[in-house]
Amino acid sequence: MSQKILSAIDPKLRVSVLSEDxxxxxxxxxxxxxxxxxxxxxxEKALNILEAHGAQVDRETMIAKIPGVIAEEHLSRxxxxxxxxxxxxxxxxPLDGSHSxxxxxxxxxxxxxxxxxxxxxxxxxxxxxxxxxxDALPEIAFHWVPLSAQDCPVESxxxxxxxxxxxxxxxxxQTESIVSEREMxxxxxxxxxxxxxxxxxxxxxxxxxxxxxxxxxxxxxxxxEAALVAAEAGLPVGFMTMASCASTGPATLAGNLVVGNVExxxxxxxxxxxxxxxxxxxxxxxxxxxxxxxxxxGGGPADYLFGxxxxxxxxxxxxxxxxxxxxxxxxxxxxxxxxxxxxSAFMAASTGADMLxxxxxxxxxxxxxxxxxxxxxxxxxxxxxTLRGIVVDDETLALExxxxxxxxxxxxxxxxxxxxxxxxxQPTLMDRRPYSVWEEKRDxxxxxxxxxxxxxxxxxxxxxLEDGLRSELMKIIALAEQLS
Amino acid sequence: MDEILQKIISALDEGEDEQIxxxxxxxxAIGFEPMxxxxxxxxxxxxxxxxxxxxxxxFLPNLIVSAEAMKQAMFVLEPVMRQRxxxxxxxxxxxxxxxxxxxxxxxxxxxGTMLSVNGFEVHDLGVDxxxxxxxxxxxxxxxxxxxxxxLLTTTMTVQRDVIQKLEDAGIREQVKVIVxxxxxxxxxxxxxxxxxxxxxxxxxxxxxxxxLDVEGII
Numbered sequence: 102m103s104q105k106i107l108s109a110i111d112p113k114l115r116v117s118v119l120s121e122d123x124x125x126x127x128x129x130x131x132x133x134x135x136x137x138x139x140x141x142x143x144x145e146k147a148l149n150i151l152e153a154h155g156a157q158v159d160r161e162t163m164i165a166k167i168p169g170v171i172a173e174e175h176l177s178r179x180x181x182x183x184x185x186x187x188x189x190x191x192x193x194x195p196l197d198g199s200h201s202x203x204x205x206x207x208x209x210x211x212x213x214x215x216x217x218x219x220x221x222x223x224x225x226x227x228x229x230x231x232x233x234x235x236d237a238l239p240e241i242a243f244h245w246v247p248l249s250a251q252d253c254p255v256e257s258x259x260x261x262x263x264x265x266x267x268x269x270x271x272x273x274x275q276t277e278s279i280v281s282e283r284e285m286x287x288x289x290x291x292x293x294x295x296x297x298x299x300x301x302x303x304x305x306x307x308x309x310x311x312x313x314x315x316x317x318x319x320x321x322x323x324x325x326e327a328a329l330v331a332a333e334a335g336l337p338v339g340f341m342t343m344a345s346c347a348s349t350g351p352a353t354l355a356g357n358l359v360v361g362n363v364e365x366x367x368x369x370x371x372x373x374x375x376x377x378x379x380x381x382x383x384x385x386x387x388x389x390x391x392x393x394x395x396x397x398x399g400g401g402p403a404d405y406l407f408g409x410x411x412x413x414x415x416x417x418x419x420x421x422x423x424x425x426x427x428x429x430x431x432x433x434x435x436x437x438x439x440x441x442x443x444x445s446a447f448m449a450a451s452t453g454a455d456m457l458x459x460x461x462x463x464x465x466x467x468x469x470x471x472x473x474x475x476x477x478x479x480x481x482x483x484x485x486x487t488l489r490g491i492v493v494d495d496e497t498l499a500l501e502x503x504x505x506x507x508x509x510x511x512x513x514x515x516x517x518x519x520x521x522x523x524x525x526x527q528p529t530l531m532d533r534r535p536y537s538v539w540e541e542k543r544d545x546x547x548x549x550x551x552x553x554x555x556x557x558x559x560x561x562x563x564x565x566l567e568d569g570l571r572s573e574l575m576k577i578i579a580l581a582e583q584l585s
Numbered sequence: 586m587d588e589i590l591q592k593i594i595s596a597l598d599e600g601e602d603e604q605i606x607x608x609x610x611x612x613x614a615i616g617f618e619p620m621x622x623x624x625x626x627x628x629x630x631x632x633x634x635x636x637x638x639x640x641x642x643x644f645l646p647n648l649i650v651s652a653e654a655m656k657q658a659m660f661v662l663e664p665v666m667r668q669r670x671x672x673x674x675x676x677x678x679x680x681x682x683x684x685x686x687x688x689x690x691x692x693x694x695x696x697g698t699m700l701s702v703n704g705f706e707v708h709d710l711g712v713d714x715x716x717x718x719x720x721x722x723x724x725x726x727x728x729x730x731x732x733x734x735x736l737l738t739t740t741m742t743v744q745r746d747v748i749q750k751l752e753d754a755g756i757r758e759q760v761k762v763i764v765x766x767x768x769x770x771x772x773x774x775x776x777x778x779x780x781x782x783x784x785x786x787x788x789x790x791x792x793x794x795x796x797l798d799v800e801g802i803i
Contacts, residue, residue: 509690511690511691511694513645513646513649513691513695514600514646514649514650514653515646518646519600519646519647519650522644522646523644535783535784535785535788536770536784537771537783537784537788538784
């Protein structure tokens with residue numbers, strides 16, 4: 102992979118929040134739920150596949166009970182490593198178990214304007230602008246659809262969002278906003294156009310798909326059927342549980358993990374039954390319900406623990422993981438956002454989560470802030486440096502240097518310092534200036550982040566598609582609109 | 586631009602202090618005037634290092650090693666200039682030190698290095714320096730700048746004592762006093778009647794230049 106993308110590689114620092122025995126108990130409980138309680142699949146198509154492969158299906162309740170041995174057998178067919186591709190190979194992301202990548206968050210509905218600071222509903226132009234800024238940031242490895250293109254027709258909105266990002270960036274795109282079979286067919290067409298045909302798309306998936314489960318223990322018909330279309334085309338597909346302690350999942354963290362695990366695995370089993378060996382991934386963003394408002398806001402110790410625990414589960418099933426980190430209920434890029442996003446990302450990355458979601462959103466993933474995107478990127482930059490750990494060898498022990506400087510001297514002017522100082526992490530948003538300099542301007546991270554985003558928006562043209570591809574994409578969208 | 590001056594410029598940029606002495610000697614040997622070496626190589630090179638530091642490309646260690654190289658080059662040039670009765674234009678004469686009871690050294694040393702590279706003749710009295718010693722050093726050297734470093738709340742009061750002793754000796758008006766160190770604030774500087782205060786070595790040079798109305802190199 103190129104140096105154009107910053108990722109955490111083989112973290113030396115590892116956090117372990119569940120023992121092998123505990124993971125096994127969660128697995129056993131999960132299989133018990135799958136087999137004896139079942140999951141609702143409100144789609145004839147899905148139920149037919151499940152029944153044909155040995156699940157016990159109740160057509161009236163649309164609940165399928167999947168025997169554990171059958172679930173395990175089908176899960177074992179899923180590839181444990183594959184590559185998410187960029188439009189440019191420089192941006193390819195091997196999901197090989199040794200990299201963690203950060204993507205943008207999604208899918209917000211409001212944006213704080215980069216120039217006026219006004220908060221307003223998001224448009225397609227905003228999707229494109231955020232895509233352009235994310236394209237310029239080495240910390241951002243792939244895109245989620247960050248915002249809803251609310252000025253576009255409902256029936257083709259998800260396609261306009263893809264169009265907006267592909268027209269400005271060569272990085273991999275993962276959409277979480279296409280939830281119907283019909284729209285997914287057009288999305289696959291668009292992806293195949295850019296990849297150079299359906300077979301080429303299978304080899305180089307420039308698009309991957311995220312669907313959500315409906316906790317507790319349900320799926321959405323549109324999501325299931327859209328996922329089947331994508332899996333057929335060879336696009337990597339993940340299902341995300343957002344089971345929330347005390348409301349859509351048990352109040353206890355272990356129980357919540359079981360509910361989420363059942364949901365995600367049941368969907369992935371379905372996809373493996375339909376298209377054995379298709380690339381899939383585990384996805385999760387569990388949290389604890391706010392006990393005063395009942396809201397799902399993200400953030401807090403439950404999130405941090407889920408971030409680490411879920412990756413242990415995904416590893417147990419040998420599946421790549423996309424983990425919801427950087428989630429916060431904060432209303433502004435502030436102390437709360439900094440604490441939530443640092444700790445959740447640390448926990449997820451220190452267990453080796455393959456994909457981390459996502460940078461830039463506030464208020465429970467509703468409001469996009471450029472300042473937050475830049476700040477989250479700096480957090481990720483710090484974490485990548487932290488996770489690398491400490492190198493211990495003759496050169497880094499520096500015994501000869503210590504001897505030369507001796508007691509009472511200093512290392513500032515030593516060659517060894519010049520040689521290695523640039524390995525030390527350097528801030529771009531952390532304020533380490535003299536107090537008097539701060540006092541004069543009274544500015545800081547928020548202002549600098551905003552200026553940086555404004556500069557990128559003014560100067561970075563993105564990576565526009567050639568005119569031919571651009572108009573072909575629009576033709577596919579126009580067709581989707583006609584046929585709806 | 587002559588090749589040897591170009592080499593001096595890059596040696597200074599990279600802080601090659603041993604090599605720069607050789608190069609300066611070579612330049613003198615082939616007939617370059619000391620002032621030419623200074624004005625066409627050393628000063629512009631050091632200015633560029635300062636600019637690279639200001640825009641974030643260089644870090645403090647770069648600045649220090651280049652300043653050290655500058656010092657080495659001047660060790661070679663100065664005797665020759667004296668011999669030829671050429672006067673080096675000085676920005677000023679500075680006495681610096683860490684006050685009595687305090688042995689913190691690095692910050693004060695950095696200030697000395699930065700002052701010297703900016704054309705000050707620097708007399709570094711070291712650490713744990715008594716007020717009396719500061720006063721006599723100012724009197725003896727005719728210094729127009731005095732830098733007092735203190736890193737502890739318990740020793741910063743000595744900065745006030747030194748200023749008082751300068752008054753007592755009748756030489757307070759001769760010298761601008763700047764104070765620094767982690768616990769030192771602008772309010773403290775004002776309270777004890779210091780002329781200036783800075784939080785880091787770069788700031789110290791800036792304030793010294795402003796107080797004495799002289800131009801610097803970086």
